[in-house]
Structures are given as structure tokens and as C-alpha cells.
Amino acid sequence: MENLFSRRTVLAGLGASAAAALAPARHAFAQIDDRPFYFFTDAEARLLALICDTLIPEDEFPSASQAGVVDFIDLQMAGPYGKGAGLYMQAPFVAGTPQQGWQLPHVPSEFMRRGLAALAESEAGALSGDAPAMDDLLTRLSEDTPDLGDIPAGAFFDELWKLTNQGYFADPMYGGNAEYAGWRMVGFPGAHAYYLSFVDKHNVPYRQPPMGINHKPGGNGAMPRPARAQEG
Amino acid sequence: MLPTLKTTVWFGAMVAAVSVPIVLGAQSTQTPAISMLEAQLQDERVLFNATIETTRPDDDLLELGRLVAMGGAENGGSGMACITCHGGSGEGDGSGTFPRLAGLPGWYSYKQLNDYASGSRPNNIMTGIAQRLSEHEREAVSAYYAVVNAPVIGPVGPADQGLMQWGGQLAAVGNAEKGIPACVNCHGPSGTGNPPSVPYLAGQYANYMTYQLELWKEGVRDNDAMNVMSTIARKMSSEDMQAVSEYYYRVYNPLTTGESR
């Protein structure tokens, strides 16, 4: 398989400010390990981590990349979603109104790859910059202003934001929400839900420690993944 | 300080099928130190399991709980020590006549004691005992047993494989033909239970569980919220009940024995 890069080397190679946010981690959640990416290249993953961490930065709770969002998006791109599941792909593809929704000829994995490439090319300045530059870039992206060739900036921002948000809060078996960071942050107990005796106990905090679908005793609900040999 | 007790009391009328016990790990007739139990409350899952509504368990509550378990009480005693029948650490006596208490959610045990006292869960023995405990004592002993660890006293010999397979299937996916929802929906994966209201099944005595299912089916026991269990039990045959009970008895789940802490 082509794109086998260890996370440790990739994420360690990020720009100074981003690296400072990542290491040493203030939490037990840091997702730095030797597992490879299934879809992203080294450069793509770094870029994506920069973007995600601007969208969901670190505070008392982990940043997006610390919570495994880059892993999540990687798995999504490599899996059915990235390959176009749930998408009607018959031609012709004609640009439409915002009310008509997605009309691009790209499946999400292609869209992501092209979008990141276009961004790397046209916004290199902002990308090697600091937090305010990243904030500004993402704001401009969300307002659909940068010219990214055939990738509409607004649609690309929407996709990045959607995936980042999903990655922070989805069940940890998908690679994100590491150690239930997102669920702990809001107080969501997770997949094991039985509240018949409690729904009408008003104003009583329900501090059930979160459990995902794949939760094992003493575990964090992540899906076990095979280790692979490092390359490069 | 604490005498070693032997479990010698039998109640003939309540004995169902007796399986010869085999002990997994050292059988504990000693009760554990409070400091050790309180340390476990550092684990937030243990804490949640032991929390009864808004009462946060602390060493005072656990101390009182252990006292009650030993047969003592504030108001002159429950008349019985829990450990006499339920074992020094809540592991039962191996016969299945008396269920495991170790690790059960505090809220669940507390509710059972209240229901025994009021009669909404009929039981000749437990009703008298529960009535002689104050509400605070019921809370305390429930929190205590929620935190206590005990190995499973398991069955000897291999199980009928067909029965195990059928039980495992019912547990995991229920049965579409009979309209039986899977046990895992409420009792969690691997029979973990779903604190605070849903008890674990993994490692609970098979004959105890079969007996409870029969009581639900007959409507003798109906102290669960909205009659969920009786509705399910009425769809089950004796063989279904036996299958699912024998299956869960043999499910190894370190959460319910406390080994994962």
C-alpha cells in the first residue's frame, strides 16, 4: 500500500506552533503512534491537522488532532463514504443553486485530495503561518472567497468542518473522539443508553462515564487496529 | 477482628437445581478493608455504579454497609447477616439459591431492598430482612456491595453446546419469530448490565436467573419499570430461559468480578 507513514513522524514534522500544541500533550489523549494512514500522504495529514486544530483548538479538552480527528477523516476517506457511498454519481454534472446541494463530479476522497492540494498551492503563506493566519484563512474559506480552481472554497470548507466535527464526536471505534474526549466534554454517556427510570428525575446530573459501542473494560472504545511496519 | 464465617444455612424450600460449585480463584469469606474499597471509588465507573441517586458513597457509607452486611445495624439488627447467605464478598454460596451481589449497581440493589420491604417484590426471607433495615442502611449496604469484588463461583464440567449456542443467540439478537428483543439491548454487551438501573448478568447463577425469569413470566415478580421483564419472559419457553441463563452464567466479564479495576 502506498501511503504508509507513521503518525509520529508526520505530526512531529508539523510547523512550530502546531507542534507546540501537540507535544508534550497536556492530556492522556494524544494520538501519536506508529499506526499508518490509509489514505493521506504525509503532507496532506499535516495540512489537515493544521486545519482541524484551527477549527477545534486545544483548551481544557484536546484539540481535534489530539482527539484523533485526522485518523477519523483518514478512515472515512479510505472507506465507503470517501468512495462515494450515498452519492448519486450519474452525469451530467451541472453547477446549480445552493438550494440544489452537491453537484460536483468528485467523490469525497477525490474532493478532499484536490481541495488540500489546491489549498497548499494557493494559500502556502497562510499555511506556514500562525494561528491568526489560519483563522483568517478558514474564515475566508467559509465565505467562499479564495480561488481554488475547480474546487469551490465554500463547499470545501463545509466538508472540512463537517468531517472535523464528526471526528470529534463520533463513536471512538471510527478513530476519533479518542478516549471519549468529545463525549466527556459535553457529558454524553454514549451508546449504552437506558433512561426509563431517570428521564423524569429533573435536574439530577447523570454522570455515567461514557461508553462506546466497542467499549471493553478498562478500554477506550476504539476499534483495535493492526500495527504495520513503518516505511520511509 | 472479623470472624471467618462459613456458609452453612440452607433453606430447603427455596433450593432449585443445585450445581456443584467450583471455585475460580480463592474463595473469599473474609470481608475486604474499607480503605481498599474506598480506593476503588477513584475509578469513575465504580463511583457511578455505587452512586444511589445523589448520594455520593464515601468511607462512612461503606463502613456502615459492611456493618449491615455482617449482621449489625443501627436499630438492633436486620436479624440476619447478608454474608451468611450471600457470601463474604457477595459471591453467593455457590448453590445459586442466593444471587451474587458483588458489583451490582447500588441503585438497583437499593431498589430491590425497598421493593422487598414494601412487598412489591415478594420473598418470604428478604421481606423481613429488608423491613428491619432503615433506609439509610439499605443505601449503605447497596453501595457496599456495588464496590466489593468477588470472583465467580462457576459451574463444573462442560455445558450442553446446543443450549449455549441458543442462549448466546437469544442474548445477542433475540428471536424474530417469537418477537423476543435481545438481552444486550438493556443488559449491555457481555452481560455487563447498565448501571444504575439494569443489573449485570455475566457470572450470575444460572438457576437463580432461570427462577427469576419464571417468576416474571408468572407475574409473581413485577417490580421492574413498566413490566419490561414480564413482557419478555412471557415470550420465552423454559428452554429459552435455561439457555440464556446457562449462557450468561459462563460469560467471563472482568467488569462484574471487579478484576478490571
Added chain:
Amino acid sequence: MPDKTLLKIDVVIIGGGWTGLTAAYELAHAGQRCVILERGEHRHDATSFGAPEEHDELKYALHYTHMMDVKQNTLTFRNNRTQRALPMRRLGSFLPGEGLGGAGIHWNGQLWRPLPSDLEMRSHYETRYGAGFIPDELSVQDWGVTYAELEPHLAFFERICGAAGYAGNLNGKMRAGGNVFEGPRSNEYPNPAMKMPITSTLMGQAAEKMGLHPFPMPSANVTAAYKNPYGAQLHPCTYCGFCERFGCGYFAKADPIICVYDRIKEHENFEIRFKSTVLRVEKSEDGQTATGVTYIDADGQEVFQPADVVCMNAYSLWNVHLMLVSGLGTPYDPETRTGTVGRNYAYQTIAAVDAFLDDSIITNPFMGAGALGMIVDDYNGDNFDHSDLGFVGGGYIACKQYNGRPISYQPVPEGTPAWGAQWKRAVRDNYLHHADFVVHGSSMSTPENFLDLDPTWKDIYGRPLMRMTFNFPDNDRRMSDYVMNRAAEIAQSMDHVTSVSSINLAAAGNDYSVVPYQTTHNVGGAVMGTDPSTSAVNRYGQMWDHHNVFVFGACLFPQNLGYNPTGPLMGLAYWTLDHMKNDYLINPRPLMDA
């Protein structure tokens, strides 16, 4: 030419959802040999919807795993005829189902009866407000049936579902705590109302103080162990918060599998074929009747199934699509405004209000159910005086608690940035301190909102996709603003409220978009009525043009009412089946003169 032709059966039923399974149950018991053709697969609550695997927000709520696959079939959409319609390439605004049980598996379980005035909207408004009151640009019609005629059927469906609620009008006797605006009910709800969380309770208290009439939302998430008239055993809802968009492994949400299918599947007159997609309804040479249907079976073969009676029980949109590709009835032409198939398509008009609460209120939003909420119906239908308001129709206001699923449920006060550090903090500060209101409004039909066939894009069988032309009429924009403002007033007067914000999807300047989810309440396109120039189906559910074709579902609605459609359409289904069993099947013929 089909690859094979089967022996004739009595009734072929297109679709295995609520109406299809119910039609099969009733007709099989009436001695009719029935075959259901379902394009999707078999599934069951026990084996397919069990927790914890089912409690996967990403897979089911966001990747739509229980719903139809748009790769196989979708539609094209435009706001008006000046635009080119483009494919709806991803699900969004509405989520049709597929497989055994159809959308009845992943519905919320909100179960209503129409208001009596809803069914006779044209007559009612003209009587009360005068002949010219309804604007000309709205093609509002009477349904052709009255509430009194449907009442026993609406009541029966409530018993099929074990509906949980509290009657507000019991045989003419009004009861506070129920819906005092409802039509008279012959019976109490089969089950007691759901347990209310703090959010709905606070809203109810505020509404009462304002002189309004709050009541618990009628729910098909049953509240106690319940046996339905078909012998199905349902189990009580656990308030697990994985209800809408999910199947229910607890057997607590009434769905067509446990309520109907399990009780009919062994019957000698019942058969269901899965992975069987109906391509066309075939017509007789004289066009008076249908001869059966042509479908693609599980092996990819084209099969002709002849039948004496054809029942169209697909999801409302696909019923209309089938009529169009089969040449049933006359397609609607917006230029000349003639024809009826595809005419009067309508939807639902949604607005939302968010109320943020102080920290003393802990809402536990994850304790939820699809039909859990407190309702104010004072601004629905014609329950209020429209004289000087400048619109017709209305909607109910619900303070609901469906779920706290963390990707979808991220309420933040107005003015919060859309992402970044402040957003993140606002999400966690407000997750446990928020009450969620929806304004669920009616949707009027207009001559410019319609369904027809697309000239460009096709489905995987080579059939043209259906084309939807729809935008909110100005009437509905005004209605939605009005009711939303009433909802905001209630929210503002709740105890412990710190801020309120609102959003009207149908606000002036907002065109209808297929992107954000609104409701899976697509109605019309094959409307019922007493006049064949303005309806495709007569008041008995029988097509005017083809007397052995019976039509079920919300495609029959001439415009949409404020309530969710499942209750009304099932009342209609039982009404139609009643006339089929007791009249049509004994003497097959048109049941009404054209």
C-alpha cells in the same frame, strides 16, 4: 418483453411499509391472495436494530444506513420553472426508507389525527372567513372525506401502535391536559402519556400561564407493555435517545415489522418478495384497468406479475413516480394547469426556536425519544382567528427532547462563532442547559409546485427520475413567521431562560433547499377528492382512471396539514381497505361517478 410471467394473483401490493403491510394483513384476512413487492431487504427489530450497535450516530443518523440509497433512485429538484432541475445527489431535506418496514422503521413515532377542519380546509375557511379569503395562488382543496368518517380508522391505527397520550376531547367532553382542539375521540389513548423531562415541563408551565393549552405529544413510542389488536407485543420505551433515524431493538417504537408483519407473515394468503423493484404498472388495452405490474426480481430478471387489483403503497413520492412512468392517469401540465398526476405537491414548513437555560436546570438531553415533547396546538390549523393575519394554515409548537446525540445536538446561543475556541466552549457550556422548540407548520399547494419527469437524469433501471418543482408560497412564509414568534414568546416566558433565538427556514428570502433536513413529509402529487379535474384518486383511494388501482399514503393529501402525516394517512388506508373489502372486491367497478 418480460423474462417471465407469473400466475395471476388477487392483489399485488407495491411496497412493504406501513400501508403495504397493513393492506396485505387486511386483504389476506378477507380471503385475498396478496403479494407484496418490496425493493429492499428483510430486516427485523430483534436481529437488525439491537443496541449497542444500533446506537451509532454516524452510521445511522448521518450516513443514513437504514434509508433509501440515492445511487439507485433519487429525484431532481428546482425551486421554480425558470431553473433547470438538478439531481438531489445526497439525502438531506427528507429521508425516505427502503427495506421491510420502509420509513416506518426510522420514523419518530409522532402520531396524530387530522383536525376536522384540516380535512375540509377549503369549505371551512370559506364558511368562516368568506369566499375570497383563501388567496387565488393557493390550490387548497377539501379531501373528500370527513373527520367523522375517518374517526374509527384513526382510532384503530392508534390501537395498532399503542399510542401514548391523553385525550383532550373524549366524545365531546373536553379535558384539560389533553388537546382541547382535537376532533372528538371515541376512546382514550391506549397508553398513558410519556414521562416529561424538565424542558417540556418548563414549557408546559409557561404556556399554561399564558392561557394556552399545552399537552404531551401523542406518541407511538409506547409507554407500557402493550398488545395490539393484531396480537403484537410491544415493550416500553427506554428513552434511549436513538429513536428517529434508527430502528428500535427494544420493540418499543411501533413499526410495521412488529405491529403488522410478524402477525401476517405466516398467513396462507400472504407472500412478500424482497429485492423486487416495480418498474411499471401495466395497463389493459382499453386503459380502464391495470393488469398487473412489471418488476425486477432479486436475480435481475424482469417479471410480469398479473393481478386483479394493484395497490400502490410505495413512499408517497415513488407512488407518483410510478404513475408517471406507467402512464397512469393524466400528468399535470403547469402551463395549461390541466392533468392531475403530479399536481398539488406540498411539504412541511419548519421553524425552530432555541431557549437557553441557566445552570440550575440540567436537561440530560440524551434521555430522549422520537415523540417526546410538550405541544401547544393553539396556533395550528384554524384553531385561532385568521381574520386579520394575512395567511391560512398554522402549525403546532413543540418543546421536544428527541436526543442529545453529540454530533447533531450542539446548541449555541445566537452570535456564537461557527467554529473555533469560543464555539467549542459554547458547545460544552450549553449542552446540558438548552430547550429545543420546533414549529411544525402546514404547507399549502400551489399550481407552481408540482412533480413530473426529468428530461435528463435517470435511475439505475433507465427510467427518468422524477422532477420536483417546489418553493415555499408567501402564505406559508407569513404563517411560519407568525407561529414562530408565538413560540419565541412562550420560550421567553419560561422560568430559568437566559436567551432565546429563532430561525425560520421559510423566512422571506429563504428559498426551499433540499440540503438541510426538515421533515420526511412529502405529500400530494396524487391527491384524493370528489372532482376528477382536481384529483387523481377518488375519496375511496381509487384512481379515477383505473378502477382496480388503489392508492395509499401521503401522496393523497391535497395540501399538508400542520401535523405529521402518518396518523392521517393510516386512517385513510383503513378507510380505503374498508371500502375495498366491503364494496369493491364484491363488485369491482368505479366507486364514484366521475
